[in-house]
Amino acid sequence: MSDIETIIREAYADQVLRVPETALPGMVRRRRRRQVGAALAVALLVAVGGVTFAMRPFQGANLVAAVPESGASRAYCDRVGAEQLRDDERVAAPDRTLPSTVVSFGERGQWAHLYLGERVIVSCVGPHHGLAGEPDSAETGVLVEIGTSPYDDPAEQWFKPQDMTSWGQSFAGGQSYRLVAVPAGTLRAELVLADGTIVPATLAAGLAVGWLPTADDQGLLADGVAVRAYTRDTLHVLSDGEVKSSPR
Amino acid sequence: MDDFSDFYSSRKDRVLRVVGAASGGRDAGIEDAVAEAFARAYAGWSRVSRHPDPTAWVMLTALNIQRSWWRRIRREVLVSTFSDPAPVADRVDVPAAVQSAIAELPRRQREVLAFRLLGDLSPAATAAALRISESTVSVHLSRALATLRARLTPAADEPAVRAPRDAVDQAARAAGR
Numbered sequence: 001m002s003d004i005e006t007i008i009r010e011a012y013a014d015q016v017l018r019v020p021e022t023a024l025p026g027m028v029r030r031r032r033r034r035q036v037g038a039a040l041a042v043a044l045l046v047a048v049g050g051v052t053f054a055m056r057p058f059q060g061a062n063l064v065a066a067v068p069e070s071g072a073s074r075a076y077c078d079r080v081g082a083e084q085l086r087d088d089e090r091v092a093a094p095d096r097t098l099p100s101t102v103v104s105f106g107e108r109g110q111w112a113h114l115y116l117g118e119r120v121i122v123s124c125v126g127p128h129h130g131l132a133g134e135p136d137s138a139e140t141g142v143l144v145e146i147g148t149s150p151y152d153d154p155a156e157q158w159f160k161p162q163d164m165t166s167w168g169q170s171f172a173g174g175q176s177y178r179l180v181a182v183p184a185g186t187l188r189a190e191l192v193l194a195d196g197t198i199v200p201a202t203l204a205a206g207l208a209v210g211w212l213p214t215a216d217d218q219g220l221l222a223d224g225v226a227v228r229a230y231t232r233d234t235l236h237v238l239s240d241g242e243v244k245s246s247p248r
Numbered sequence: 249m250d251d252f253s254d255f256y257s258s259r260k261d262r263v264l265r266v267v268g269a270a271s272g273g274r275d276a277g278i279e280d281a282v283a284e285a286f287a288r289a290y291a292g293w294s295r296v297s298r299h300p301d302p303t304a305w306v307m308l309t310a311l312n313i314q315r316s317w318w319r320r321i322r323r324e325v326l327v328s329t330f331s332d333p334a335p336v337a338d339r340v341d342v343p344a345a346v347q348s349a350i351a352e353l354p355r356r357q358r359e360v361l362a363f364r365l366l367g368d369l370s371p372a373a374t375a376a377a378l379r380i381s382e383s384t385v386s387v388h389l390s391r392a393l394a395t396l397r398a399r400l401t402p403a404a405d406e407p408a409v410r411a412p413r414d415a416v417d418q419a420a421r422a423a424g425r
């Protein structure tokens with residue numbers, strides 16, 4: 001082992017996870033107890049959505065990859081998504097988690113379903129490294145994650161079109177997606193990377209979504225990534241956390 | 249669940265170190281993310297245990313959780329919610345110089361460094377986990393180590409960055425004199 005490897009290993013050698021194993025089943029039990037309300041919401045959701053979350057996949061012009069409408073991957077999304085909603089204490093009972101929108105988009109062989117609720121997102125992405133959940137072949141692994149609103153005030157609007165609030169998820173394998181609230185009347189939107197690369201975004205229900213070619217360290221839009229939203233008369237540009245509008 | 253117990257006890261610290269280094273180590277939510285990843289593994293152990301590499305699964309799950317924006321904004325200190333926590337030692341921080349140097353590496357180099365060096369994953373397992381080639385793993389690791397060596401290894405007349413245990417040992421020796 002080299003000198004520098006020794007320094008690094010020793011630097012981390014005293015890092016220990018302070019969570020006792022006995023806490024894990026307790027965490028799961030406590031979460032489930034707290035999720036009666038969320039479970040009811042899921043039941044309502046299932047009843048409305050018909051067995052699954054699936055409501056109305058967006059058929060956008062930028063839909064490149066085939067998004068599975070059925071089959072093992074989709075069934076896994078729906079089942080695990082429901083389980084995570086039920087188990088996740090962050091989805092509090094007052095949060096009526098009935099998804100109002102389903103966005104499906106894909107590119108470069110990947111696809112994503114985002115089930116958007118009032119205060120929660122269930123993101124389901126595949127294939128994912130072969131290291132996510134079933135169906136667990138290297139080509140068809142699926143990652144299901146829940147995101148909740150960062151705002152403590154339930155009345156606070158999660159996605160603010162005027163601020164072009166963004167949300168995203170990065171993955172260790174080198175890809176990420178971005179979801180941005182765009183102003184009313186947006187006809188077209190795109191993500192602009194630091195090197196000038198333009199990534200077309202799919203529009204759905206006041207939101208623009210798109211894959212970035214690489215993952216970055218931020219769940220928010222990384223520095224150097226801008227979003228352009230074109231309405232009929234105005235160009236809105238989100239850059240460095242600020243929105244600037246100008247006539248087209 | 250003995251199986252899970254063995255898995256947890258033998259992997260938990262390693263996963264913490266990997267996530268700490270791969271994420272740059274500046275987020276206090278790392279421990280929460282690792283705990284949550286293990287809780288998910290516990291809840292789905294019948295499935296996770298059949299995974300080709302459960303350790304890598306937990307590492308990636310914890311990384312994904314830790315990276316999530318909402319976790320940063322709305323952090324939950326899970327440790328404080330335990331009703332019967334075992335006695336734990338005070339946190340020992342990674343030396344600032346090491347943490348800072350690793351944090352400044354490009355993200356992919358950090359990940360490779362963490363998975364290979366602190367996670368003890370093989371080049372093949374690291375490549376599979378990060379979905380890159382083994383040769384890319386090798387290149388990233390080599391570059392990362394070269395950068396860190398330049399940052400952390402002293403010139404002839406400078407003191408080396410020491411790990412905490414070394415510092416403790418030195419202090420003990422000094423006190424014993």
